[in-house]
Amino acid sequence: MKPDNVSSWEVNAAEFAWQADDVFGRIAGRYDRLCDLFSLGIHRLWKRRVAQAIARETWGTLLDGATGTGDIILRVLPQVVGQRRTIIASDISAKMLAIAAHRLGGHRDSVDLRQLDAEAMPTIASGSVDAYSMSLALKICNRRLAMQEAWRVLRPGGRLIVLEASNIPWAPLQRAYLLYMSLCMPLLGWLATGGDASAYKYLLHGIRDFPTAEALAQELRVQGFEDVAFERLSLGIVAIHTARKPSL
Numbered sequence: 001m002k003p004d005n006v007s008s009w010e011v012n013a014a015e016f017a018w019q020a021d022d023v024f025g026r027i028a029g030r031y032d033r034l035c036d037l038f039s040l041g042i043h044r045l046w047k048r049r050v051a052q053a054i055a056r057e058t059w060g061t062l063l064d065g066a067t068g069t070g071d072i073i074l075r076v077l078p079q080v081v082g083q084r085r086t087i088i089a090s091d092i093s094a095k096m097l098a099i100a101a102h103r104l105g106g107h108r109d110s111v112d113l114r115q116l117d118a119e120a121m122p123t124i125a126s127g128s129v130d131a132y133s134m135s136l137a138l139k140i141c142n143r144r145l146a147m148q149e150a151w152r153v154l155r156p157g158g159r160l161i162v163l164e165a166s167n168i169p170w171a172p173l174q175r176a177y178l179l180y181m182s183l184c185m186p187l188l189g190w191l192a193t194g195g196d197a198s199a200y201k202y203l204l205h206g207i208r209d210f211p212t213a214e215a216l217a218q219e220l221r222v223q224g225f226e227d228v229a230f231e232r233l234s235l236g237i238v239a240i241h242t243a244r245k246p247s248l
């Protein structure tokens with residue numbers, strides 16, 4: 001239920017913020033398998049596309065917010081072998097970060113892993129980041145606060161890259177997709193999380209309510225970002241939004 005005193009883009013946080021770490025901590029060990037299950041493995045292609053978008057930028061410092069088990073940074077690292085770059089990967093969940101650290105293996109020292117809430121990252125200096133990526137997490141953060149924080153840490157001219165659930169522009173297909181999600185995914189999620197109802201609800205939360213690709217682009221423009229664009233992937237099930245903080 002949406003509380004009366006919050007705007008639509010604060011609803012997610014109002015409902016779920018209190019349990020964020022708990023939920024992802026509980027399913028951290030199964031998160032990668034869940035991603036494969038929920039997306040039939042296609043999330044790997046989406047994330048490769050995010051890494052390609054990052055590669056198109058000229059950056060010295062990259063921050064991957066809500067990095068989870070590190071899927072984005074693991075795809076970025078091969079691009080920067082032997083180069084002097086700073087990669088910061090943050091997440092609110094210590095358990096997700098621990099898995100990211102494990103997956104990094106021999107590259108562990110190449111990434112600065114930090115436990116941070118994407119809605120307020122006091123240890124990241126304002127204007128210190130050239131590129132900020134966030135993959136499949138904006139719908140479970142307070143969108144307004146997370147994007148404000150992305151704006152703060154980005155340098156003027158810095159690039160925002162966001163992968164998130166979106167909408168299939170052809171309404172009948174979108175309705176069929178949502179029906180599939182509401183019927184099959186809770187069962188799959190319940191089985192995959194060992195019957196942890198809050199975890200699968202959390203994972204599915206926001207897919208239905210997240211703004212359309214056009215609406216999210218408009219929100220970013222209203223916030224002050226320029227050069228806002230989006231690319232729909234998998235018919236529009238997800239989209240990658242890119243935007244630039246204006247140069248001074």
Ligand SMILES: C[S@@+](CC[C@H](N)C(=O)[O-])C[C@H]1O[C@@H](n2cnc3c(N)ncnc32)[C@H](O)[C@@H]1O
Pocket residue numbers: 020021024025035065066067068069070071072090091092093096116117118119134135136137140141142
């Ligand atoms: C669906 S996972 C996405 C992980 C990864 N980016 C990916 O694409 O696979 C969402 C992640 O967001 C993190 N998270 C949730 N709320 C957060 C917040 N307020 N600040 C930072 N991370 C948060 C969770 O701990 C989890 O690791």
